[in-house]
Amino acid sequence: MNNKLYYWPENVDNYTSDNEDNYNKILEIKRLNFFIGKNNAGKSRFLRNFFSSKTPSHRYQIKLFRQLLSVSQELQEKDEYKYLKERGSYSDFLSQLNGFQEALNYSVNSSAEQFKYCLDYLNSMGLVHKFGPNQHSINLKNEFKEQYQDSSNLSLDSEKFYIPTLRGMRPVTEIENKQPYIERAQKDYFKDIHKVNEKNIITGECLYYELKVHLLGEPEQRDLIKNYEEKLSQYFFDNEPVSLIPKHDQDVVNIKIGRDKQFPISQLGDGLQQAIILTYEAFTKKNEIYSFFIEEPELHMHAGMVRQLMNFYLNETKHYYFFTTHSNHLLDMADESDQVIIQKFVKQPKSEDPKEFEFKIYRCDRDRDLLASLGVKPSSVYLANCTIWVEGITDRLYITKYMEKFLSELKTANTELYKQYRRFMPNYHYTFVEYAGSNLVHWDFSDEFTEHLDDRGMNALLTTSSVLLIADGDIKNKSNRVGQLNQSLGDKFLLLECKETENTIHTSLVNLACHIKFSGLKEALATDENLKNILSDYLYIDGMQDSSKEGFDISRLSKNVSYFHQEHGIGQIIDNHIKVDEPQTSDDKPKRCFADKSGTIKEKLKFCRLILTLMDHVDWELTQSARELCEKIFIHISTSNDASKTS
Template sequence: MTEKLYYWAENLENYTSDNDKETNNYEVIEIKRLNFFIGKNNAGKSRFLRNLFQNTQGQQIYNSLQFRKLQAFTNHLIHSNQYNNHTYFTHFINTVEQIKPSNIGSANSNFSNSLNYLSRFGQLSSLYTNNNKSQAETTFSQEIEQNLNPIFTNPKFYIPILRGMRPVTDLDEKYPYIERAQKDYFKNQNKFNHENIITGERLYHELKVHLLGKPQQRELIKQYEEKLSQYFFDNETVTLIPYIGKDDNGHDNDVVHIKIGEDDQFPIHKLGDGLQQAIILTYEAYIKSKDKEGNTEIHAFFIEEPELHMHAGMVRQLMNFYLNETPHYYFFTTHSNHLLDMADESDQVMIQKFVKQPKKEDPTKFDFKIYRCDRDRDLLASLGVRPSSVYLANCTIWVEGITDRLYITKYMEKYLSELESSNVELYKKYRRFMPNYHYTFVEYAGSNLVHWCFSDDYADQLEDKGLSAKAVASEMLLIADGDIQGKADRVHVLKSELKKENYIILECKETENTLPKDSIIRIAQKKFSKMKSKTKQGFNIEKLKEINSLDYFDHKDYGIGKLLDDQIRNPRTSAEKTAFADGTGVGTIKYKLDFCREIIKYFDENPDWEMTPKAKDLCIRIFKHIEKCNSN
């Protein structure tokens, strides 16, 4: 995803952000498809989330570079106190404040007037070096009027923590959870009601409307049930029924019934709480993905703690459902550490950390700081994750590091997509396996392998092999790079303490050697173009086009960094000089994680990429291992 979007919650004081490095505007956050707000309790996450939801129009203004530059410069001038007594300074500040999402219609005139006042006290050239006011005005107008993302104009939806599918009153058309949310959070109850607050209470009514409606409405419910089956019910056929009749106690039925596979249908409240939550959180999102004519429709959903009552693996499935089966943008408050890995696996994920800090001038008042982050120790601590966290998955896949995990995860996704057309039965069997539930990854450093004990024997903590693998991880499959063959101690560990089916030694140097030739070349060309002239000197990147062999990078001794350098090095260039290799030894690619992220991005943007035979063989072994460990 290359599109960069910004958002902000209006009418909230004392919130600042570090997201916009381009202009240093501290009142804007960058957003993507999945946006996680994390932080300790009372850090300001939920209040910010609800205010985002309530801002119903005009958010496109924050995606104007001209506006963000103006706003950031205004804040700079205010804090400098340099122009407080200037005649036009107050007029300038008041006019900038009028450029708000709530009055987007007058944005152009207010922007123009702001620049006029800025010019009158001699600061226009400080903001626009060429002093071109008319160009700035034209650009601003284009930025807020063209290429609008639908989430800036389409209806938004809020899912509070208080939600459930079981009615808590016998009164018709009475929805206590929605009414509670209105009373607590929304003054304008005509504007915020059952049309945009989702609690699960109206699912019975919504199902009746669709199933008794037009053919395309019934077809939409059928499609939704198929997706429910795929993501949450192990491919068992699922049918949702707004049952009309008496319940077991002779009362009129008022709850949704569900039928799973060949079992008899039963009231939804007899289903596990986690699965009920999954239905609440996915139904409206899926139904609202299409308009009445069947065209894609994009909305923003604001969801409080989606992980409630759910196993970690199911929460990950929920996020995969959102990404794969809906076009919407989502904003979550969460305390779930199991969602953090998604920032590594997809460029459509954003994590924002909220921190509450006492004001320096008055410790009884607080500032709320928002930091964009991926993964760090503070982030984990803010979620309450402690070192004693344990593995809960049914089996583990051990890889040498983060890049191996990311590559293999992407291979598994690709392998599944190919199975869908080549072997439907196997695809249905494998697609149900959820990360962090049916399996999970464990990252180990290759040199640390000898410190792990893989046998059932007790590991003495004072010995070199004092780390017991089986004490922290379930049934394992260990994947080792091919260069381990030259390290007899590590090979001995694997062969003596693990069964043959529990380890894989790659037949090439490392996982990067299993990447497709085209993807390596494309990313290498891209990275070479950004290298310094001194680094590029002595190399000719055009020589990569001369590689004809599909298995050129499939080498048992050398990494792709050296293989790239050897191909593009000019005849007179010293063999000691490198462009891609991390040193002059075995040739591992330089900046492995950065290169990996570029490859993953290339895969996402080019879904027709093809796996190499070794990558496919690796997937076959992995899925067989997962199947074996989840067969009971």
């Protein structure tokens, strides 16, 4: 089955999307689904319809079902099919289509039979070709049954949970068994209070009683709470031991952190209370796969904690999450994980009646370069305890992946250091600043006050906290810049021994990426069908044109080649290895395949996206240079945060 997942709620009027070329009432979904847009753009209403929808999720994974809906929509909307609507068979087709959708709730055989009836009507209208050339009803019916069986194991909606913005762990009434937040959500949003109630609306009001049941229950229940407390400690409390206590004769949860005295949860910050509300149910049900629909997860939370919440969801649970959000700090997660998707909602007047409105949903992380060019990322806001200055977006993305890999290695190699480092949250304990190589000269990293007429550049320490500056090795030839930075920053200046960050990538990743770019995904992975199928959902690479490959042979790229080089970028190193002769362009300049004129890789950002995708799906190791880079970064983060505690 295709690894892409699709979904759409029932009974949603005036909403369409651009997620599929031929059908505009379907969304691609992933583990974390962010719904963004202006206020009153329709996000929350869509989210609640999603939550209350009874449409089985597996039906949208059936490709032929989606194609049938597409054909039906085309018949309904396009004027060229007007003559068909006037024929009796069209109304019969719609009747069979409704019967088919109803049958999807039951068995594969009844569904397949109804599907064939729909095909027969389309055949009578001369439209079966919409499913592909030379297709026949019997073949399509059998293909449908296979797709149905493949999709039947998927069930994202066996149980759903809704978390409204009105939530809190502190009771707002002394009336026993009264849950005002849940009752308000029911009254405002959901008509069927028997199906939408305290069992599937999460507001935090029930946490005291939930904890009481578990801690006074079976050993497995007590162990579950103990494991949950350990995860809270890891993700939100800097590894300090945490205990949640439903104290006797109280109606509010108590908490004990480290060696501090136990105190009511009301004395804990609102952001940490939110973290508990948003993670408890998801973790205690972590062995199943459910769907959580969450309004504004960032409420009362520091940006770094919101990111940590998302890491918790990805790493510690199997569920699918749907969020409405106004937080720009979450958007660049699409750069860092292929389990994240962003859908933008836009409210616009209807063309046929400007007084009426429709809601369009755009997949806005499909062109990730666009998001990157907007500069919408957490490193736009310097609120962290320390900063790591890197030359550009690709450096930040590579180093972020290196740090994740470094931590995973530490988990077995040095448990104590792993526990110390794993607590560091992006945009809270540290953040990245992208300075762009040519702009570095405009910054002064000295801690001395300078007169405004003294042209030493803007003072970096006035705009960002504790700085670690990482510079590509190619600045050695640029005047006396290295000497100035050494003088200003000392050991907080890290000059790479190679030309640029790309030189620190492991050979296996670079070679695989080059084969895919050169030959296309299908040919490059012809001997690894499983990996090809996995990557095909994330990569759309057909390979270079023959004219670009002329004079180069990708098979000459050795697995023993070293990309760590002081002077040469990886593009030049690759070209030197794969050139068959000395290919020339029409103006007698050396022809380049992977290199740009500076020797670095062509289309750096696109190449970076490819490498990051491979990192998520193939086995790889840190190079020694990358490992040393991570060590210095984590030491910087650790010392900066220790200093911030005592200052």
